[in-house]
Amino acid sequence: MPGAHVTRDEIENLIARAALGERAAFGDLYAHTSAKLFGICLRVLNDGAEAEEALQEAFVKIWRNADRYRANGLSPMTWLITVARNTAIDRARKRREAQPGLDAAEAMADAAPGPEAQAIASSEAARLDGCLAELDGSHAEAVRRAYLEGETYAELATHFDVPLNTMRTWLRRSLLKLKECLTR
Structure with a gap:
């Protein structure tokens, strides 16, 4: 059920089942974690449409790399958050490179707490x-x-x-x- 609290073990189980190609498990993983991961993407990009695109890109990476989760030693949410944050940061860097007219102050990330800070x-x-x-x-x-x-x-x-x-x-x-x- 989306929005319901899931345990670390349940998230690990969903990742493991997604690694085996189970689309239903991947759908459940998305339902349980996408809101938090969207908040992280939004915090980095400060643009709703771009954050949605970054979130989708992050979940493609999660689907393709679910089998690599166990090897990294991170908690499941830390791993998911890292994938989402890195995807959003990559998009932000590409945006900065595409807009060379931005001054340093405009290109810097906002240091104010965002949605993910409240979710942690x-x-x-x-x-x-x-x-x-x-x-x-x-x-x-x-x-x-x-x-x-x-x-x-x-x-x-x-x-x-x-x-x-x-x-x-x-x-x-x-x-x-x-x-x-x-x-x-």
């Missing part, structure tokens, strides 16, 4: 904030800018005045520390 359980948000606070300040800022604002590794390396490989190392190590913290 406050306890999980507080845990994540606590774990981010355990990181070095510049590393935490780099993680936020990369994964919440969609900045590229190259943009971050320039901003923090470090080599590109150093930025990759910062982000990789920071994500490992976050994962460790969130599993405590």
